[in-house]
Amino acid sequence: MSSPTLIEREVKKEIQELETVTIRFAGDSGDGMQLTGTQFTNTTALVGNDLSTLPDFPAEIRAPAGTLPGVSGFQVSFSRRDIRTPGDEPDVLVAMNPAALKVNLPDLTPGGLLILNLDAFTDINLKKAGYTSNPTEDGALAAYRVFKIPVTSVNRSALKEIELPSKEIDRCKNFWALGLMYWLYDRPLAPTLKWIESKFSRIPEVAKANALALRAGYAYGDMSELFHTHYRVRKAMIEPGKYRNITGNEATALGFIAASKLAGRPLFYASYPITPASDILHELARHKNFGVKTFQAEDEIAAMTAAIGAAFAGDLGLTGTSGPGLALKSEGLGLAVMTELPVVVIDVQRGGPSTGLPTKTEQADLLQAVYGRNSECPLPVLAPATPGDCFHMAIEAFRIAVKYMTPVIYLSDGYLGNGAEPWRIPDVGHLPKIDVRFRTDPEGFWPYLRDERTLARPWAIPGTPGLEHRIGGLEKQNVKGNVSYDPDNHELMIRLRAEKVARIAEDIPEAEIFGEDHGKLLVVGWGGTHGAITSAVERMQQRGVPVSSVHLRYLNPFPRNLGAVLSGFEKIVVAELNLGQLALMLRARFLLDAISFSKMKGKPFKIVELTRKMEEVLES
Amino acid sequence: MERPTSLQAQAPSLTRKDFVSDQDVRWCPGCGDYAILAQVQKVMPELGIPKENIVFVSGIGCSSRFPYYMNTYGFHSIHGRAPGIATGIKASNPALSVWVITGDGDGLSIGGNHLIHALRRNVDLKIILFNNRIYGLTKGQYSPTSEFGKKTKSTPMGSIDNPIHPLCVALAAEATFVARSVDRHTEHLAATIERAARHQGSAFVEVFQNCNIFNDGAFDAFLEKPVRDDRTVVLAHGKPLIFGKERDKGIRLRGTELEVVQIGEGINEADLLVHNEHADSPNLAYMIARMEYPGYPVPLGVLRDVRKPTYEALLEGQIRTAVQRSGEGSLEALLNTGETWLID
Ligand code: SF4
Numbered sequence: 001m002s003s004p005t006l007i008e009r010e011v012k013k014e015i016q017e018l019e020t021v022t023i024r025f026a027g028d029s030g031d032g033m034q035l036t037g038t039q040f041t042n043t044t045a046l047v048g049n050d051l052s053t054l055p056d057f058p059a060e061i062r063a064p065a066g067t068l069p070g071v072s073g074f075q076v077s078f079s080r081r082d083i084r085t086p087g088d089e090p091d092v093l094v095a096m097n098p099a100a101l102k103v104n105l106p107d108l109t110p111g112g113l114l115i116l117n118l119d120a121f122t123d124i125n126l127k128k129a130g131y132t133s134n135p136t137e138d139g140a141l142a143a144y145r146v147f148k149i150p151v152t153s154v155n156r157s158a159l160k161e162i163e164l165p166s167k168e169i170d171r172c173k174n175f176w177a178l179g180l181m182y183w184l185y186d187r188p189l190a191p192t193l194k195w196i197e198s199k200f201s202r203i204p205e206v207a208k209a210n211a212l213a214l215r216a217g218y219a220y221g222d223m224s225e226l227f228h229t230h231y232r233v234r235k236a237m238i239e240p241g242k243y244r245n246i247t248g249n250e251a252t253a254l255g256f257i258a259a260s261k262l263a264g265r266p267l268f269y270a271s272y273p274i275t276p277a278s279d280i281l282h283e284l285a286r287h288k289n290f291g292v293k294t295f296q297a298e299d300e301i302a303a304m305t306a307a308i309g310a311a312f313a314g315d316l317g318l319t320g321t322s323g324p325g326l327a328l329k330s331e332g333l334g335l336a337v338m339t340e341l342p343v344v345v346i347d348v349q350r351g352g353p354s355t356g357l358p359t360k361t362e363q364a365d366l367l368q369a370v371y372g373r374n375s376e377c378p379l380p381v382l383a384p385a386t387p388g389d390c391f392h393m394a395i396e397a398f399r400i401a402v403k404y405m406t407p408v409i410y411l412s413d414g415y416l417g418n419g420a421e422p423w424r425i426p427d428v429g430h431l432p433k434i435d436v437r438f439r440t441d442p443e444g445f446w447p448y449l450r451d452e453r454t455l456a457r458p459w460a461i462p463g464t465p466g467l468e469h470r471i472g473g474l475e476k477q478n479v480k481g482n483v484s485y486d487p488d489n490h491e492l493m494i495r496l497r498a499e500k501v502a503r504i505a506e507d508i509p510e511a512e513i514f515g516e517d518h519g520k521l522l523v524v525g526w527g528g529t530h531g532a533i534t535s536a537v538e539r540m541q542q543r544g545v546p547v548s549s550v551h552l553r554y555l556n557p558f559p560r561n562l563g564a565v566l567s568g569f570e571k572i573v574v575a576e577l578n579l580g581q582l583a584l585m586l587r588a589r590f591l592l593d594a595i596s597f598s599k600m601k602g603k604p605f606k607i608v609e610l611t612r613k614m615e616e617v618l619e620s
Numbered sequence: 621m622e623r624p625t626s627l628q629a630q631a632p633s634l635t636r637k638d639f640v641s642d643q644d645v646r647w648c649p650g651c652g653d654y655a656i657l658a659q660v661q662k663v664m665p666e667l668g669i670p671k672e673n674i675v676f677v678s679g680i681g682c683s684s685r686f687p688y689y690m691n692t693y694g695f696h697s698i699h700g701r702a703p704g705i706a707t708g709i710k711a712s713n714p715a716l717s718v719w720v721i722t723g724d725g726d727g728l729s730i731g732g733n734h735l736i737h738a739l740r741r742n743v744d745l746k747i748i749l750f751n752n753r754i755y756g757l758t759k760g761q762y763s764p765t766s767e768f769g770k771k772t773k774s775t776p777m778g779s780i781d782n783p784i785h786p787l788c789v790a791l792a793a794e795a796t797f798v799a800r801s802v803d804r805h806t807e808h809l810a811a812t813i814e815r816a817a818r819h820q821g822s823a824f825v826e827v828f829q830n831c832n833i834f835n836d837g838a839f840d841a842f843l844e845k846p847v848r849d850d851r852t853v854v855l856a857h858g859k860p861l862i863f864g865k866e867r868d869k870g871i872r873l874r875g876t877e878l879e880v881v882q883i884g885e886g887i888n889e890a891d892l893l894v895h896n897e898h899a900d901s902p903n904l905a906y907m908i909a910r911m912e913y914p915g916y917p918v919p920l921g922v923l924r925d926v927r928k929p930t931y932e933a934l935l936e937g938q939i940r941t942a943v944q945r946s947g948e949g950s951l952e953a954l955l956n957t958g959e960t961w962l963i964d
Contacts (some may be wrong), residue, residue, distance in 0.1 A: 040865065046961050143639055191959065235963075245959045246842065254954060261951045288942035290949030293711055293935055298737035302704040305697065306732075309677070309708025312695060317708060335698050428952050462693040462709065462716050465672040468689050470641070472696025473680075482643065483688065 004113035008217075013222070014229045020079035021185065021233055022087030024103045025177070027096030028065050029058055030074040032174040037074025037180055038420075041485075043191045043423050045245040048235035049078040051532060053420040054604065056087035059275070059358045064127040071103045080234045084386070084531030086419065089604035096120060096151070098129035099430035105141075114144040115180070117173070147226055151176055158216035162209045172213035178506050179217025186232045189214060194205055233519035239424060246423040248387035248416035248528075250277070252320075252346060255394025257290050263398060263434035268310035269318045270295040270303040275358040275416040277320045277348040300325040304332030304345070311341040312471075314438060314461035316398055318344035323365045324355065326373070333407055334373045337497060339471045340457050342401035342408075344394075347540055348415040351602040360602025361414035363527055369409040370556050370585065376494050378501040380404070381556040383411040383527035388423040392414060393553060399434050402502060403507070405456040411555070415604045416528040442466030447481035455500035477569055502557050511559040514593075515541060515548030518568035523595070524584055526552040529605055535550050536610035547614055555582070563590055571617055573597050575610060634665040638927075641691040652803035653682060656750060657689055657889050658809045664692075667817050669717050676719045677706040679726040683750035683829070686721040696834035700731020703738035706745050714932040717817070720747040724765040725755050727786050732764075739793035741931040742821045747962050748813070750785055750803075754835035772834075787909035787923060790824040791902045796907065797823035798924040802843060803830060808854070808920065815922060821930050842913040851913050855921030860892035861908075863917045871911070878907050880916060897925040 023040070027033045034055055041053050056073040063070030077087035092113040095101040097120040108114065121136050135141055136148055156177040159169045182189055192213055200207035221227050246254075260267035269292065271281045285294040293315070295302035311317030323327065326347045336343050349365045351357025369381045380400050384393040390412060401408045408517045439445060439458035447469045448457050457553075458468040469481060477484035478492055513522075514534060525533040530551045537549040550565055552558070566572060566586070572594045574583035580596030587594050597613045599605055630693040639661045647653045651914040664674070674692040678684035680699035687694030693716075699703045702720045710718045720738075722780035727735050727749045738745055754772070755761040765786065769778040790798045797819040801812040809827065816823035828839045840853035853863035853871065862883070872881045881887050899905065905923040912918060943949075 042959060048957055048963060136894065192877055238963055240962075240964045242956070242960055242962050244956070244958055256951070257954065259950075266712070268708065270708065287949060287954070288939045290954070291939055291945045293939070295707070295711060295935075298733055299703070301701060302707070302734050302737065306708035306711070308697075309695075309705035309710075310712040311708075312705070313675075313709040313712035315708075315712040331641040331698055332701065339695075387694075425955050428955065461674045461713075463673055463713060465670065468672055468692050468694075470690075470694035470696065471641075472687070472694075473698050492787060554915030 013227065015186065016229050016231050018080060018231050018233050020077060020083060020087070021231065022075065022077040022090045022105055023092040023094065023181065024073055024075040024090035025094045026071060026100035027174070028099065029063060029070050029129075030065060031061070031072070031096045032171070033096070034073045035072050036174045036178045037076055039192045039195065039239075040181060040187075040244055040418055041076050042195075043187045044076065044078045044190055045243070047187055049080065049233055050083050050236035050238050050422060051076060051420075052083055052086045053077075054415065055418045057359055066097055066099055068099050068103055068129060071100050073100070073104060074565065076159040078233055080236050082236065082238050082537050083605070085607060086609050092109075094181065096174070096177070098125045098131055098135070100182045101135065102129045102131065103235060108144060110143050112144055114141060114146045115177070116146065116148050117151035117177070118148040119150045149226070152282070154220060155213055155216065159209055159212055162205065162212065164205055164209055165221065168206065169209065172209050175210045175213040175215035179214040179219075180221045182214075183218045183221030184227065184230050186230055189218060219576045238422070241329070241424040243422045243424055245420050246387055246391075247279075247418060247420045248384065248390045248412055249279040249282055249348070249418065251387055251390035251423065252384075252394050252410075252417070253280050253287075253410060255391035256284070256316075256318055256344075256398070257287055257292060258391065258431060259398040259434060260290065260292065262395060262431055263316060263402060263436045263511070265436055266291040266315045267318060268293045268295065268307065268315040269320065270297050270306040271320045272297050272300045272303050272325065274300075274322045274325050276417045277322050277325075277346060278351055279417065280320045280346060280348070300328035304329040305335075306329060307343045307345075308332060308336050308339070308341055311336070311343045312339070312461070314459070315497060317341070317343040318346070318431060319343070320348070320449070322348050322350045322358075323352045323368070326368060329372045332527050333379065334375070334377050335473045336407035337373070337377045337379055338473050340405045340497075342398070342405055342459070342514055344397045344401050344410055345409045346410045346412060348417045349411060352423065357602045359414065361528065361604060362577050362600065362602060363413055363529070364600070365411060365580065366526075366555060366578065366581040367584070369411055378498050378556065379407050379409060380408045380501055380504055380554075381411060383553055384416060385527060385551055386414055386555050387419055387421045389553070391423075391426070395432060395434070399432060400504060400507075402434055402436055402459075403456065404454050404504060405459060406501060411527055413528040438464065439467060440464055443585040446479045447471060448476050449479050450496070455496060455503060473591035503555040505560040506556075508554050508559060510561040511552065511564060512548050513550055513563050515550050516546055517548070517565070519548060519612060520570045521547045521551040521573065522566065522569035522571070523573045523575055523610070523614065524552065524566075524582065524586065525549065526555060529575060532605040532607055533610060536605075536607045536614065539607060539611055540614055545614070545618065547618075552582070555585075558589070566590055566592060571595065573607065573613060573617055575613070577605070626690055632778060634671060634780045636661050636665060637689050638671060639664045641689050643688045644806070647682060647687050648833050648881065650832040652752065652831070653686070653750065655803040655806060656748070656809065656829065657686065657815055659806055661690070663810050663814045663817065666814060667717070673715060674717045674719070675706075675709055675930045676721060677702045677709065678721040679731055680757070681722040681723040681726045681755075681830070684722055686727060699837045700726050700729070701734060701887070702726070703731065703745065703747070707738055707743050710745060711935055712745050714936060718745050720745050722747065724749065724750050724751045724753060724763045724786070728786060728790070730796075732789070736789060736793040739790055739795040739822050739824060742796055742928050743931040744821055746816050746823045747825070748816075749824065750824050750829040751786055752829045752831035753838050754831050756831045756834055760834035761812065768842055768926060783853070785824045785909065788906060791906045791909055791924065794902060795824045795924065796821035796928050797922070797928050798909075798912070799824070799922040800828070800920050802828045802839070802920065804843070814923065815925070819925060821928055826856035851917055853917040853919050855895050855919055855923065857895055857897040857922070857925075860889050861893050862889070862892065869917075871916075887891050897922050899924075916941070
């Protein structure tokens with residue numbers, strides 16, 4: 001065995017330790033970049049790094065191959081430290097075609113690693129991407145460490161023994177690239193090999209081809225003269241425990257199943273398919289053995305009203321959607337407020353208005369959630385802060401809904417929903433209980449007789465003898481629940497409904513300050529921006545700049561100490577992915593001169609954008 | 621697909637009065653809604669269902685006030701959405717008898733989408749659509765069932781909309797039970813409601829209902845006593861379609877059309893179309909549904925009555941199957957699925 005490759009193999013390759021690495025895989029939507037990114041993520045999680053991901057894919061299912069709109073990307077940041085964001089800028093870009101290079105190059109850190117599939121840089125592909133000259137030859141990439149690899153052809157030659165059509169062979173090239181990245185970042189092949197085996201168990205030839213491509217990519221890194229160094233990112237020092245990888249949408253689905261278990265009531269999930277919330281429907285539909293009933297409704301309105309019907313009948317009524325769907329559910333939400341039934345509405349926010357940017361993230365449904373209904377129609381609004389937090393806030397949503405007999409809106413977003421992070425699996429025994437008490441005693445029963453403390457009305461479900469009663473959207477007579485047009489009664493009921501929601505403030509955690517509890521600058525955020533804001537504030541603190549932050553997971557009502565927290569600071573910056581909706585609410589509520597920091601690009605905040613804003617505010 | 625036994629529970633023998641709520645009925649005096657309410661209240665005790673297991677759901681409109689007058693569980697919801705609410709109720713608790721009360725505007729205009737989807741899914745709902753061919757509660761605009769050219773407050777020069785046909789909509793959605801009755805035909809109405817109640821699956825009943833305020837006499841042309849036997853045909857399963865005061869006219873299938881024939885002139889009963897409620901295909905029912913006055917007698921009675929699995933039974937069946945296959949869900953196991961790792 002004296003093949004030249006073996007001689008090359010003896011060239012000892014250097015291994016360099018890194019703290020944090022951010023890689024972006026980019027290619028055509030047909031190139032399997034989401035799969036590649038997910039596999040890299042799962043393996044990286046198993047290695048014990050902390051990580052955070054940002055999938056970025058086009059709204060079109062199959063945009064024309066090779067074009068700019070067809071580019072699909074997946075960014076993953078992994079570290080030996082505790083990290084909270086998928087990284088501002090990739091250190092490494094894997095671009096499978098010219099369009100992917102064109103779209104993603106502006107984000108790559110100067111001096112970053114650029115791995116290109118040279119075979120894809122044909123005249124026709126260059127033209128489709130709008131290049132007039134070939135960037136791999138014209139010096140346009142001089143600022144980067146470029147590895148030009150003919151991925152298509154080296155993959156073909158590695159797979160020459162495989163008896164599959166050449167189209168199928170070429171489809172394996174993402175595994176080849178993944179194998180190379182595994183070598184470059186010193187990750188094991190075993191988890192992906194295992195996945196390939198089970199995924200393609202029915203088509204063994206495809207399984208064999210993908211496995212071979214993966215190994216070939218790995219071996220290429222090891223043997224080719226191109227690479228002298230590979231890298232290692234050690235296990236992260238994070239809280240001890242048992243971990244798994246989870247996306248926000250998965251955690252949301254699991255959280256609602258947990259809520260159903262904790263309440264001892266079946267979950268009824270009604271939904272109309274909509275990006276980026278559909279994965280919740282898919283996930284819940286897989287768990288019917290938990291008694292979960294999923295109902296794909298004919299439209300958003302039917303999904304809303306079916307969830308209300310289910311709540312009336314005693315199930316945990318849940319519906320899920322995104323911004324446009326929430327707009328359609330408004331009237332139903334009003335009915336749920338009027339009939340005081342415990343339904344939960346998930347809104348996985350996306351870029352808007354109207355159809356907007358279906359696959360991109362945004363936080364601009366806050367005012368719609370808090371105020372977007374006719375008349376005075378208050379309801380609690382919660383927002384998970386991280387993918388893993390989606391699990392806990394889902395339970396919290398039903399705890400509040402059931403205890404206070406009120407609809408609740410749960411505001412996730414596309415970034416949380418599709419983004420993944422390692423998640424410490426909670427101890428089931430430590431999850432909160434959801435106390436469901438149906439009214440059964442006809443003695444002294446009135447449909448709107450309220451609990452003195454919570455102001456909740458009784459949950460009296462059909463099938464209970466002696467409690468037959470009628471509810472509906474017309475104004476209710478206090479206590480008795482009959483239709484009432486009495487002016488004083490109307491005002492009383494309006495105030496009672498508002499007071500009921502306001503009192504929830506006493507039953508939710510206080511806002512926690514990250515940093516000192518007084519000072520020059522406080523950054524306020526909510527929902528999915530937690531990672532970026534906290535990391536940015538931490539970075540400032542490490543530089544010795546006294547900045548604090550507060551992150552809201554309860555938007556209505558606000559935590560009871562929020563006013564006191566805000567009053568401890570000279571300046572308040574409200575950072576959110578909208579044009580200042582929380583800022584507007586805080587100004588109105590606390591009469592404070594909050595500075596709004598907005599971003600509306602369909603993308604999460606970068607840490608550096610936030611630190612820059614903090615510097616600017618501190619200097620002014 | 622048996623109905624859960626609790627529905628037929630050993631209900632104490634109830635009377636009509638048990639189903640009358642303490643609310644004053646607020647329809648206009650003389651409104652056809654009173655007659656429908658009276659028949660529903662009369663039929664209820666005969667079903668043997670404990671009243672706590674009965675839920676009436678409605679949308680918005682004059683007819684949608686109905687649940688307030690029934691001493692059962694009730695939900696007066698929002699415009700057009702009663703089928704959605706009712707589907708949620710039935711799917712959550714299939715042991716309940718769930719009724720939807722709707723109107724031509726509520727069920728066929730703003731709520732048309734929900735109606736067809738509830739029917740096609742065969743959710744075991746009893747849907748009664750009060751068709752008065754007008755918007756009553758909003759004081760007299762034309763409705764989706766108003767005739768072409770109808771002059772109303774919103775169509776002073778006459779409506780230029782073609783009307784929609786409730787029975788055809790229900791049949792097109794392949795509803796498993798489709799019938800029509802009339803507010804003032806008390807016996808026929810009661811019998812039709814009772815059959816709908818006993819049907820397993822979604823049942824759709826159109827009731828011609830007179831709005832004496834905004835559309836008085838809308839159906840008089842064929843329902844007035846002196847003409848009604850000649851201008852309507854009462855359907856009976858297994859029987860030929862015969863009508864007329866003298867029972868001397870019939871309906872015959874000729875090619876792909878129905879035609880009115882005079883019995884006797886070389887035509888006898890054997891030549892007539894025999895009504896088959898249980899036909900698998902809704903095609904003939906559809907042709908019958910399309911018969912309108914003038915030209916044809918207006919059909920009354922049950923057009924279709926077939927058995928199919930109900931939505932809620934299939935849903936529960938899938939849950940049972942899932943439990944059989946993977947065991948009752950364990951939260952612990954669910955949270956620990958997939959690749960996990962320990963950090964210490
Ligand atoms: S307006 Fe017409 S339908 Fe409405 S209650 Fe009066 S008579 Fe009946």
